[in-house]
Amino acid sequence: MPAERLCAVIPAAGRGTRLGLGIPKIMVEIADGVTVWHVLHQRLRPYVEHVHVVMSPEGEGPFRALAAEQIAGGEVSVSVQDEPTGMGGAIFGAAPHWEAYATILVVWGDQAGLSPVTVDRVVRAHGKGLTLPLVPMPDPYVEYELDGDGTLVRVRQSREGEECRPGGLSDVGVFCLSTEGLREEWTRYLDEAAPGARTGEVNFLPFLPCLSRDRNWPVTVVPVTDPDEARGVNTADDLEFARRAHLRWT
Template sequence: MPADRLCAVIPAAGRGTRLGLGVPKIMLEIAGGVTVWHLLHRRLRPYAEHVHVVMSPEGEGPFRALAAGEIASGAVSVSVQEKPTGMGGAIFGAAPHWEAYGAILVVWGDQAGLSPVTVDRVVEAHEKGLTLPLVPMPDPYVEYELDDGGTLTRVRQSREGDECRPGGLSDVGVFCLSTEGLREAWTRHLDEAAVGAHTGEVNFLPFLPYLSRERRWPLTVVPVTDPDEARGVNTADDLEFARRAYARWA
């Protein structure tokens, strides 16, 4: 990556209701006082000049207490997504915090198994446009379709009723985007984007093929081989898996 300054953006405004534990997923304890936040921050701080976290109104106070030292140092900032309008709303609502940087590294707030190798390879590979680490999955929850020319043409989402194909490419919850023209592109995308069939949200993921296909943003794909990296902490089984795998990730 060129000398552009990098800001990591973590949209973590969900309420963690599916887990039923009463805390945002980014604050879930993985091992001995180590939370998902601690793991993510450990992965991101060698590369990101700044980390911005978007929380829900209920989660803001507890997260500020958890990350008090990093916030006090100025290395981390926090904003609030007042209404749960989806990841795109969280990311672009926080644009004043990241648009002065050359690129943003968007990371989902539940990616406990994110590999430092993947972060390093994505940052090194990113030059301009959009850089995506993708991994083939036996049964993907999200599937990315690319044409023979390397254009991202579609993202299928199981949660919106799309059928994902066995062996399809999935993301690992990490997306690197240049900031030049990014907010303007999102605004234009909103003018024509359809809301999700099940969530009723304008999802962030269909914005990526819009950038690649309609806006002609250059796309760099970083191959990932370990499907465990795509596993966020969404269910009790996911959380148990993360806790068992902690020694391997730490």
């Protein structure tokens, strides 16, 4: 168990339209009676004191039914992101639920292939600032660029039309951050940041180099060797892949 109080935050307000299943991705079944939520909760509960999940308005009720036992026991809470304004909006809109904790572990709501080993290593490695598990990818969708001093200087995003370099470092949908001053830094960032070229959103990922490069937050990189962990559940192929990955950890 971590020495400091730790809260997991799962932004899961996406509609999962590419899957065509009509339910939030966190509720998709990857085995009989096993959803992405069940996998993520199992991965996180040995390390975190609380899990907070951010849902869309239409996803809130079904998710509350799915996680009713954990919600009733007080180990899980839920809030709603009324408009799909991006991951940053979801995370910081839920700040009243996590600010009392020393550390937050942000986990994307479709990371069904996340290994228990990675969660363990990230929590154990985190001290102060920002801890990132990163994996080299042949063709990264998102690329993290660090300089020789270990400062995170840039995050390139294909979804915003930026070119990622082959073999570059990608995330696995997990981000560990100290909460001291974090909400205030996001507010400052909103005043300075330009919206994404394609999405029009003020994205969460470029906020991370802002913390490291401009605010001098220390960055700890946890190397991940398996690129399969970077794959979320976005398409039918991803879902089939997640089902196979689940069998590896059961």
